[in-house]
Every structure is written in C-alpha cells, then in structure tokens.
Amino acid sequence: MHIEKYNRNAVGxxxxxxxxxxxxxxxxxxxNSKEYLNYNILNTDKKPKELLNELMNRxxxxxxxxxxxxxxxxxxxxxxxxxPESRYDEFFYNAAMFFNNxxxxxxxxxxxxxxxxxxxxMSKNQNGNNKPHMHYxxxxxxxxxxxxxxxxxxxxxxxxxxxxxxxxxFKEYIDKAMNLxxxxxxxxxANGNKTILELxxxxxxxxxxxxxxxxxxxxxxxxKLQNQIEYELVR
Numbered sequence: 001m002h003i004e005k006y007n008r009n010a011v012g013x014x015x016x017x018x019x020x021x022x023x024x025x026x027x028x029x030x031x032n033s034k035e036y037l038n039y040n041i042l043n044t045d046k047k048p049k050e051l052l053n054e055l056m057n058r059x060x061x062x063x064x065x066x067x068x069x070x071x072x073x074x075x076x077x078x079x080x081x082x083x084p085e086s087r088y089d090e091f092f093y094n095a096a097m098f099f100n101n102x103x104x105x106x107x108x109x110x111x112x113x114x115x116x117x118x119x120x121x122m123s124k125n126q127n128g129n130n131k132p133h134m135h136y137x138x139x140x141x142x143x144x145x146x147x148x149x150x151x152x153x154x155x156x157x158x159x160x161x162x163x164x165x166x167x168x169x170f171k172e173y174i175d176k177a178m179n180l181x182x183x184x185x186x187x188x189x190a191n192g193n194k195t196i197l198e199l200x201x202x203x204x205x206x207x208x209x210x211x212x213x214x215x216x217x218x219x220x221x222x223x224k225l226q227n228q229i230e231y232e233l234v235r
Contacts, residue, residue: 034120041115070154079131107143
C-alpha cells in the first residue's frame with residue numbers, strides 16, 4: 001500500500017497516469033496488448049479532473065488559493081501474493097469499498113475521484129513479485145463548523161492515528177469480506193508508525209535535494225562574480 005498526496009500543481013500527473021494509456025505505454029512493466037483489461041470501479045463517464053473541478057466549484061466547499069494545498073490523495077493497492085487470480089476483481093472492489101467507508105464518516109467527506117485497476121501494468125507486491133494494482137483517488141474534505149462549509153484539509157484526515165491502524169484494519173476488512181487470510185501485512189507494514197516515518201523521510205529527502213540544488217546555484221553565481229571581480233582588477 002502506497003499513499004501519495006497531490007497539490008494543485010501535481011494532481012495532473014496522477015490523472016494522466018490513471019487514465020492515459022499513452023502516458024504509461026513507455027514503461028517497461030506495461031503490456032500494451034492488455035490495455036483493454038483496465039477499468040474504473042467508480043463506473044462513471046466523468047474523468048477525475050471533471051469530478052475534482054465540480055467539487056472545487058461548489059458553493060458549500062472552500063478550497064484555499066494556495067498552490068500547495070492538497071486537493072487529492074492516491075492510495076495504491078497491489079494484489080497480495082496468495083490471492084487467486086480469479087478473485088482479483090473482487091479484491092479490488094472490496095478495497096475500494098473499504099476506503100470509501102473509512103473516509104466518509106461524521107465530518108469527513110472524501111468523494112472518490114476514481115478507482116482505476118491496472119492489469120496491464122505490474123507492480124511489485126510485498127514479496128517483490130509483479131501483480132496488478134489499483135489507484136484509489138479521493139479528495140479530502142472536512143466540515144468546518146465555524147464557517148458552516150466543507151474545506152480541503154488532508155492533514156485532518158490522513159493522520160498519524162489513521163496511518164498507524166490502516167494496514168491492520170484493511171486486512172481485517174478484506175479477509176472478512178472475502179473469507180480469506182491474505183498476505184497483506186508483513187514486516188514492512190506491520191507497524192504503521194514505520195509508514196509514517198518513511199513518508200516523513202521521503203519529504204525530508206526532497207527538501208534536502210532542493211536545498212542542495214539551491215546551494216550549488218549560489219556557488220556557481222559566487223564563482224562567476226569572483227571571476228568578474230578578478231578580471232576588473234587585472235584591467
């Protein structure tokens with residue numbers, strides 16, 4: 001299970017990946033001859049972008065104009081190792097129902113923008129083997145009682161508490177729904193706190209890379225200015 005958050009500027013990338021076969025065709029793990037096997041569990045003619053725009057234009061929903069505001073969250077689920085191929089569709093359907101039920105309670109309103117199953121693009125499961133996967137994409141809205149309206153606020157929905165119990169709750173729900181004992185939890189996912197730390201570590205690594213690039217640019221600028229100064233002195 002992999003969770004990724006998308007702001008206004010980045011959400012277009014996941015839209016393209018989910019529905020654009022040309023965007024995935026160049027990948028080595030994609031079998032273009034099986035593109036017809038892919039489908040959207042949400043079963044709607046509307047594209048994720050249309051659904052998101054409808055939400056953002058509603059009078060009872062507020063979306064901050066900040067570019068870094070998270071407007072969608074993707075949860076990628078790969079078929080477990082011991083899941084029979086004949087029950088893949090049942091597994092992905094129940095996974096979509098789990099997320100829909102989990103994130104639409106009380107003040108939480110997280111409408112699904114798409115639940116795309118990719119059978120022609122293989123992802124590695126917890127044992128490192130290639131299996132089909134599903135992208136469950138949702139918006140993250142919370143009801144603001146002071147303003148009397150919903151607002152985009154991912155941090156109040158995808159919380160530490162939620163992540164720490166997510167894998168175990170998911171396994172229990174799926175096992176009960178399918179009457180199976182699937183290999184969903186292993187050493188890498190048994191501790192939800194590890195997932196949180198990994199996510200934080202990824203964010204920190206991105207910041208470090210960005211800062212290193214900025215430092216390198218400043219060094220180059222410094223050297224350029226120093227050369228200009230030396231040249232003027234020589235003249």
